[in-house]
Amino acid sequence: MPQHHRCDRRPSPAARSIGFAPFALAERTAEVVDVQTRANLPSPHERDLRARLIAERAQNPAVRAVGAFREERLVGFAFGAPLDPGWWWADEVLLQVRSHAELALRDEPFVVLELHVLPGLQRLGLGTSLMERLCGSSTQPWALLTRKSSAVEAGRFYTSLGFADVPGPGMAGGRFRAMVSALPLAPGSVRRAGRGGAVLPAVTGR
Template sequence: MPLRTFARQELMEGLLPFLLQVYTEAFSQPPYRGVDPAAFADILLRHADGPTFLGLVAEEGGQVVGFAYGYTGEPGGWWYDRVRAGLPGETAQTWLDRPFELAELAVAPHAQGRGLGAQLHDQLLALASRRHRRAVLSTLEAESRAMHLYRRRGWQVLAPRFRFMPGPTYRILGRRLAPITPAEAARCQIRPATFTDVEAIRAIAWATWTETYRGLMAPKTQATILERWYSPEAIEAALGQGDQVFLVAEEAGAPCGFLQMRLVGPAMAELSRIYILPTYQRAGLGDRLFHQGLELLRARHRVRAVELTVEAANGPAQAFYEKHGFRKLGQATVSLAPGEPLATFRYRLELT
């Protein structure tokens, strides 16, 4: 669906009521609790009056069916000041350095489920990336369509359970708009994962699977697997396993990758999971996670070999493992869903 930009002048010339209708319809459904259209109109006009405002509108058959907008976040803004005060110092300094604030994204209910929200999101951030290195937003801490979109698009958790005032809690999210450099990646921290990382681990898994397995397995199959393997309960159970190392890589308090490696025999380890968000790949973080995870596991156990399974069509992952000395043992086919077989390779690394 073609999208076009809009500015304050067009709002004043008649576009505003149509955006208010979409906004009211979109946010009057669960899990939302209804809206105040007049208050939103005032906020939108004030935001649109700024020099950094970016807005997109979607129309179908001459009818407005969606819109999104944002602007540069700076001190003095209502949202900016409250979020900055509530974030740890390093997180605020890094992620609130003139970011693009994605203020609103709304799609009329009858137009949802067709990828329009993703289209608005992607095109708006593409425009924002010309002037910004990062984007930030807040979203209701609920399993909404918006949260599902942000997970798939690589947004990182800056703060869970954030309150602007008495009432519902929100997640503060951030997203890189430019790939990380090796120098920036070298400053990222690697630490043990904790139960407070559950939502961040979910987000990393969804974003990396969406990118890695596009074309390798049906989207519906992907979603089914992710909902089973990366539900909050499944992640908590994984974090609670003994004889393992579960690490998180983070940039200024925002997790961007994770690794799980566990003991499966007297001298055998299994590399179960290693995922890095797309904008953080090819900068050395995967190497650091792997080496640190292996070092920690070997410090506790007499590990002599590490094995893993990787999809036969996932060439980049195979190249990564082969670079680290893994050799291919054999091939197998697993069934992810009826009529959807997946060829896999088994790899092994012998340790000296």
């Protein structure tokens, strides 16, 4: 499943030296892997797996990436792409999402695949800025991401941007949850719907 590290909500004066710009993922793969590794502290085996996956993603011309830079150094990034049915987890995610009438007939979503910020620069609003820029580049009417079910604080962060958990048991035996949001992002743009008062975004189809 795509991975996301918790970032913070609003820009801070301490982040004023940070600039944001799109970048070619294939040209900065090593830097991206370094930021992800320092943010997540994966095992060596997991790091190698993630590095191969990022290199593979970099070959997809549909992938868009946005970076946070201090001078020329990459200190945070987000990348995503329109959903590709060939991704190994796509069927399971779509099965859960399409089980809800409000999302069943929507166009394919833009998928936020990765979001990471260096630990020393978290809680400064970089994650919010990266998400707004990445999702703002999409022509899809809605966005989708997955997160670990145990990542409660990451869930709160995405909820603050307007994402909502898709009700249901989750994926991979409940270890991951899907979240969805209308685009463009509008923090707080959720409404009550469905079973048990579950929250889903008001997604407008094209």
